[in-house]
Amino acid sequence: MEQLTIPNTSLKVSRLCAGCMGLGGGWTTDHVLTPEDERQARGFLDAALALGINFFDHANIYARGRAEEAFGKVMRERAGLREKIVIQSKCGIRWADDPQGTPQRFDFSAQSIVESVDGSLRRLGTDYLDILLLHRPDVLWEGEEIARAFDALKRAGKVRYFGVSNQNRFQMEYLQSFLPGPLVANQLQMSLLHHGFAEVGISFNQAAPGYPDGWEGVLEYCRLKGVGLQAWSPLDRGALTGSARSNLSESAQKTAALVKQYAQARGLPAEAVALAWLLKHPARIVPILGTTRPDRLAACARSLEVNLTREEWYTLFEAARGRPMP
Numbered sequence: 375m376e377q378l379t380i381p382n383t384s385l386k387v388s389r390l391c392a393g394c395m396g397l398g399g400g401w402t403t404d405h406v407l408t409p410e411d412e413r414q415a416r417g418f419l420d421a422a423l424a425l426g427i428n429f430f431d432h433a434n435i436y437a438r439g440r441a442e443e444a445f446g447k448v449m450r451e452r453a454g455l456r457e458k459i460v461i462q463s464k465c466g467i468r469w470a471d472d473p474q475g476t477p478q479r480f481d482f483s484a485q486s487i488v489e490s491v492d493g494s495l496r497r498l499g500t501d502y503l504d505i506l507l508l509h510r511p512d513v514l515w516e517g518e519e520i521a522r523a524f525d526a527l528k529r530a531g532k533v534r535y536f537g538v539s540n541q542n543r544f545q546m547e548y549l550q551s552f553l554p555g556p557l558v559a560n561q562l563q564m565s566l567l568h569h570g571f572a573e574v575g576i577s578f579n580q581a582a583p584g585y586p587d588g589w590e591g592v593l594e595y596c597r598l599k600g601v602g603l604q605a606w607s608p609l610d611r612g613a614l615t616g617s618a619r620s621n622l623s624e625s626a627q628k629t630a631a632l633v634k635q636y637a638q639a640r641g642l643p644a645e646a647v648a649l650a651w652l653l654k655h656p657a658r659i660v661p662i663l664g665t666t667r668p669d670r671l672a673a674c675a676r677s678l679e680v681n682l683t684r685e686e687w688y689t690l691f692e693a694a695r696g697r698p699m700p
């Protein structure tokens with residue numbers, strides 16, 4: 375699989391990243407990892423590796439820690455694998471009742487960041503994360519405190535690089551101003567049906583509906599500074615590629631039909647075209663795939679065979695936005 379070097383790092387990663395949110399048996403509090411959960415993780419990891427995917431996205435909260443746990447169990451069965459793959463995890467979202475009686479909240483305190491990483495390392499069975507992302511902005515954050523936590527983690531060899539997720543340009547700039555090293559990633563929801571990142575580029579200065587607040591300058595800032603862009607939910611959870619969703623808007627239905635048409639013309643699965651739309655963007659957006667199924671991972675990998683024409687790209691965009699270009 376095609377690889378790229380994440381800017382400002384020595385990390386060579388596959389063009390597609392495998393998201394691990396679907397591992398670990400779901401989100402309920404009382405679930406304990408089962409042999410079936412481990413089988414799923416084994417099948418997922420082996421399929422990803424066979425396709426040339428070496429980049430894996432986690433979070434401390436996925437399946438309440440069990441996604442990292444399941445992944446860690448399988449990784450320990452594969453001698454020497456850790457050094458061959460790039461593991462990213464996240465911190466900063468805290469469930470209610472952690473500890474008992476507390477509300478759900480965001481927590482970028484130094485103590486919470488460091489403790490979260492220690493938990494991820496324990497569950498994954500590794501000494502280090504390649505990348506740590508702050509999951510969702512904490513309203514009560516302090517740049518100095520985050521910088522202290524990052525410094526401690528870096529010095530201890532527990533995290534190699536740091537990034538963010540779901541942050542706008544000003545939040546990135548604010549945080550960066552406290553850090554000695556560059557933020558290397560921003561993971562955002564980007565897809566054909568969540569196309570604010572593209573809409574912002576064309577609807578400025580237009581008296582048109584749908585101007586996507588918050589996206590101003592995000593792509594340009596990241597491209598100028600070398601912050602890698604990552605897309606979560608790149609397939610809109612299967613909305614355009616055959617998942618049984620009855621509540622698709624008219625524009626989404628039209629987009630799904632076009633995706634299917636372009637895919638059939640190439641003899642490829644619909645996933646390949648939906649992802650190719652993101653891959654075409656010159657910012658080299660890395661899709662974070664959400665499937666855990668080997669067959670769907672393989673279908674997604676075929677996106678690297680597609681080079682949409684500019685005309686196809688805009689036809690898909692126009693269908694998804696539901697109105698003509700300005």
Ligand SMILES: NC(=O)c1ccc[n+]([C@@H]2O[C@H](COP(=O)([O-])OP(=O)(O)OC[C@H]3O[C@@H](n4cnc5c(N)ncnc54)[C@H](OP(=O)(O)O)[C@@H]3O)[C@@H](O)[C@H]2O)c1
Pocket residue numbers: 392393394395396431432509539540561562605606607608609610611612613615616617618662663664665666667670
């Ligand atoms: N930073 C953040 O805030 C954030 C938020 C959400 C997710 N993430 C990351 O992004 C990754 C991807 O997110 P996502 O799971 O929402 O991505 P996605 O690729 O858009 O959706 C994949 C999900 O949709 C399901 N699906 C059902 N039918 C499908 C079909 N026909 N085609 C494709 N998928 C279908 C998949 O199930 P199967 O497993 O059965 O294929 C899987 O659960 C996650 O694993 C996580 O690592 C980050």
